[in-house]
Amino acid sequence: MAPLRYSMASGWLKLNDWMDEMDTFISYATEDERCASEIAGILKSRGFSVWYAPLVLKVGDNLLTRINEGLVKAQSGVILISQNYIDKKWTNYELDILFRQYIEKEKRIFPIWHNVEKSQVEQWHPGLSGIIAAITSEGLDRVGESIVQRLAEHCRICGVAPCWESPFHRFLNGDGELHVNHENGECFTIWEALGFSDDKFPIWIDGKQYTAEDLAFRAAQTLAHRRDVAVRWVGKSRLKAIEDRCVQLGYDPKTFE
DSSP states (O other): OOOEEEETTTEEEEGGGGGGOBSEEEEOOGGGHHHHHHHHHHHHHTTOOEEOHHHHOOTTOOHHHHHHHHHHHBSEEEEEEOHHHHHOHHHHHHHHHHHHHHHHSOOEEEEEESSOOHHHHHHHOHHHHTSOOEEGGGOHHHHHHHHHHHHHTTOSOOOOOOGGGSHHHHHHTTSOOEESSSTTSOEEOHHHHTTSOGGGOSEEETTEEEOHHHHHHHHHHHHHHOHHHHHHHHOGGGHHHHHHHHHHTTOOGGGGO
């Protein structure tokens, strides 16, 4: 059996049939190779198969044949538009094919503007200027991530970690710790947070702010069914004080039993 490789779009493929599927084709001017190389690296590091000339072309290859194969077989196109790209005839050949596939076959294309303005793109290619583009001045990591997210939309399965694997979920359910402000900060549990002074609230947790009442609501539910969790963290001697604090904040654990 031929060796296998994996395409995010189509799963496992025979290695000698790798041109049957590629996740994306990177079209760029050679003068912008450093930028194109970084984008290709980001995509490959995230598991996508990329038609990128320095990675694909081998000694003795027919250049036009291999480029045409890539343009036909790739499921999308990344177009790195710069003044160099605009000025070159070869890149315009690639763009003509990608844009025709975009119109006729609904192939996705992802323009990236590299040191060019919208007015330049509009004057050169009005149709392409109407497609939302990533901009390299915002950082290549951000550009690469934006393309990664779009390519990932066509993956057949997206693995999502269960909520109980989240440290924030464990914290809010009384069975985990968070750090104060940074990864080397002091650790605290929801049970300890209930004893914070009023001036420490609201607390920002996983993109949302929590008041003392919010934490009491979560803690009271845990106390109603899993008192042992609180005991494990703070001991039996402090359990009554925590229950009283929940009641003070408007949430009696008994109401959740």
